[in-house]
Amino acid sequence: TRSTRPQRMLKAVQKNATRGDPLSVISAIDRFCRHSEWAMNVGDEKGTILDSVVSEVNPAMALELGTYCGYSTVRIARLLPPGARLVTLEFNGDYAAIARQVIEWAGLEDMVQLVEGASGDWIPRMKEHFGVKTFDFIFLDHWKDRYLPDIKLLEECGLLRKGTVVLADNVICPGTPDYLEYIRNSPSYESNYFRSHLEYTKAEDGLEKSVYVG
Ligand SMILES: O=C(NC/C=C/[C@H]1O[C@@H](n2cnc3c(NCCO)ncnc32)[C@H](O)[C@@H]1O)c1cc(-c2ccc(F)cc2)cc(O)c1O
Ligand SMILES: [Mg+2]
Numbered sequence: 001t002r003s004t005r006p007q008r009m010l011k012a013v014q015k016n017a018t019r020g021d022p023l024s025v026i027s028a029i030d031r032f033c034r035h036s037e038w039a040m041n042v043g044d045e046k047g048t049i050l051d052s053v054v055s056e057v058n059p060a061m062a063l064e065l066g067t068y069c070g071y072s073t074v075r076i077a078r079l080l081p082p083g084a085r086l087v088t089l090e091f092n093g094d095y096a097a098i099a100r101q102v103i104e105w106a107g108l109e110d111m112v113q114l115v116e117g118a119s120g121d122w123i124p125r126m127k128e129h130f131g132v133k134t135f136d137f138i139f140l141d142h143w144k145d146r147y148l149p150d151i152k153l154l155e156e157c158g159l160l161r162k163g164t165v166v167l168a169d170n171v172i173c174p175g176t177p178d179y180l181e182y183i184r185n186s187p188s189y190e191s192n193y194f195r196s197h198l199e200y201t202k203a204e205d206g207l208e209k210s211v212y213v214g
Pocket of ligand 1 (some may be wrong): 026040041042062065066067068069088089090092095118120142143144146169170173174193198199
């Protein structure tokens with residue numbers, strides 16, 4: 001049967017990127033998505049905003065919801081300080097298998113814990129199962145109608161601390177209206193919108209950066 005887009009993306013990484021070189025993995029995926037087949041990676045333009053926020057936070061403990069093929073996982077993990085850890089949740093087994101290989105090609109498997117499962121099931125188990133106290137940085141890029149329930153779940157599970165930075169992709173396109181309304185009106189967060197474009201297109205999109213103030 002015909003290969004899937006994630007499989008073709010992985011092939012492009014294995015063909016065009018150098019093992020152990022995260023930047024070459026990132027550019028191989030961006031080239032594939034720009035010149036061959038569009039895919040829903042955060043992309044290079046929003047990716048530089050993601051990079052600057054990760055570098056500023058310099059997280060010891062980071063969380064990503066929605067691994068997909070591992071593009072943003074590689075973008076984040078390459079910037080982590082030694083000893084830091086990125087937990088990324090992906091409940092589609094096919095995508096998780098591709099992402100694991102992309103992360104390994106980048107040589108970042110030691111920094112990344114890819115958990116195959118749903119955020120709703122695993123967020124409540126982060127403390128006892130992964131020894132997580134709180135997260136310093138969280139990247140939301142999974143189903144858009146799950147941003148709001150999952151940020152509330154993270155609060156309830158005590159996984160946020162004063163200063164935790166939550167960065168949300170796609171707050172304009174496809175859009176996360178209920179999440180935006182909540183996070184911008186909650187006294188527990190200081191939010192800023194970083195205007196950009198939908199990956200590999202001229203359409204408007206952006207990232208919402210929210211700092212938990214407790
Ligand atoms: O839909 C978009 N992203 C969704 C990502 C889903 C990935 O995350 C995984 N996932 C989902 N929910 C959960 C979950 N928990 C929730 C369920 O229990 N727990 C664990 N993993 C989860 C999926 O298996 C996928 O791997 C998107 C669309 C456009 C877009 C824009 C314009 C267009 F025209 C078309 C498309 C642009 C973007 O940047 C986008 O991110
Ligand atoms: Mg996205």
